[in-house]
Amino acid sequence: MHKKTIVVVGASRGIGCEMVKLFAKNSDNEIIALSRNHEKMALNFQGLKNVRCYAFDLSKSVFTQAQAIFSNLNSIDILVNNAGKLVNKAFTDLSHEDIQLCYQVNVIGVMETVQAALPKMLTTNGHIVNISSMGGFQGSVKFAGLSAYSTSKAAVCSFTELFSEEYKDAPISMNCLCLGAAQTEMLDEAFPGYQAPVSAEKMAEFIVDFSLNANQWIKGKILPISLSTP
Ligand SMILES: NC(=O)c1ccc[n+]([C@@H]2O[C@H](COP(=O)([O-])OP(=O)(O)OC[C@H]3O[C@@H](n4cnc5c(N)ncnc54)[C@H](OP(=O)(O)O)[C@@H]3O)[C@@H](O)[C@H]2O)c1
DSSP states (O other): OOEEEEEEOOSSSHHHHHHHEEEHTTTTEEEEEEOOOOOHHHHHEEETTTTTEEEEETTSSSHHHHHHHTTSOOOSSEEEEEEOOOOOGGGGGGGGHHHHHHHIIIIIIIHHHHHHHHHHTTTTEEEEEEEEGGGGGSOOOOOTTTTHHHHHHHHHHHHHHHHHHTTTTTSSSEEEEEEEEOOOOHHHSSSSSSOOOSSSSHHHHHHHHHHHHHHGTOOOOOOOOOOOOO
């Protein structure tokens, strides 16, 4: 089978960290783990010979950083845009910086990462998986305090559809997964004490399988991944 090069953005903790470990179980995969915390990733993935870690910050010069990292790769098969910034504040308490950072990390960062990865993915029939949230899924239950975060996640959904229209005839797929609650540090920080029905590892299992296989059947779709309705 063709060796796969897989980029996971937001790999230092939570769902992204679990994803890297699962992808790495197949020694044919080469995994590129990205986040701001190189030291933590190096510790998490020590002993995994097929994982390479790079410091990467979605809050600034994203295209330039991503292009420099991707220039070390011949091609990219899978890109999972998993990093996320959550701010939980009443609407009138949100500062300009709060709103700007959510949009920079969750939207602009994703779009610029994709711009940099694209030339390396068109040769592999690549699959881009954007990680959004149920909060950004149209018609879902909404939560007070998440107007910056959830609107930015809705923008990622919309980007998925717009990109997919523009690249509908190209050998590349993009899909968007709107996750329900999973037990991670992000969830603990935003909603202390809340118990999610799904662990980070279980959620990662689903995303890994989806990233490896679903583009055979699905392109340009926004899918809710949640145990609750709506
Ligand atoms: N957990 C949930 O219940 C839930 C629900 C719906 C959607 N989601 C989405 O699922 C994804 C993963 O969530 P999680 O709960 O695993 O989050 P997490 O535990 O907070 O992990 C987020 C990851 O993103 C990275 N990151 C944050 N800011 C970054 C930046 N400026 N540049 C580069 N990397 C950055 C973090 O690494 P560094 O800090 O080292 O940079 C970390 O590795 C996120 O997109 C989140 O919005 C989660």
